[in-house]
Amino acid sequence: MKLHYSATSPYVRKVLVCAAERGLREGIELIDTKTGDPESGLGTDNPLDKVPTLITDDGMALYDSPVICEYLDHLPGGPADAPGLFPPAGADRWRALRLQALADGLLDAALACVMEGRRSENERSAGFVELQKGKINRALDALGGDKSAFAGSLHIGVITVGCALGYLDLRFADDDWRQDRAALAAWFEEFSKRPSMMGTMPPA
């Protein structure tokens, strides 16, 4: 398999954490890809021109991160008795998928702020950034208040939360998301010690 990737993308990190947890990391070749560059070939594999995009061994291009992670989860490779990262149909599955959606939404808002900051100063909208930061803070409060979400075995929801909090540390270190969220901060500190998380730390 090949993965169009960028070292700082939190969505790519999700995919690599899932791959590591399922024992599949060595079967994935990383292709460092610059989005927005027609020469990269990414737009041919993914009309949305986004990373992560996975090319399977059958030559099928898969996107976006929830689809790629579920694809990896269905492949053989992990420890035989390891539970899947996507729980089977039922309440646990909906909880895991909802948590993934919340953390992906947090990431979408965080990335929108980063992109806004890259526009020229006269094009930036403080109102837009404020709207996005409201989404980030409400998502963090919801995560902080949902203790049951973090109990039980590893699943796609908590992996996405771990990658989202890591991205806030990378891009918004001054905003101190840990303030008044001690339980979430403690959970993240422990979760970050997993080899899959340590092996995918974004460059500073």
Ligand SMILES: N[C@@H](CCC(=O)N[C@@H](CS)C(=O)NCC(=O)O)C(=O)O
């Ligand atoms: N929903 C997508 C989001 C992927 C995404 O936005 N990736 C960013 C990099 S962090 C990207 O490729 N941006 C380029 C663009 O939007 O043109 C996923 O979960 O994979």
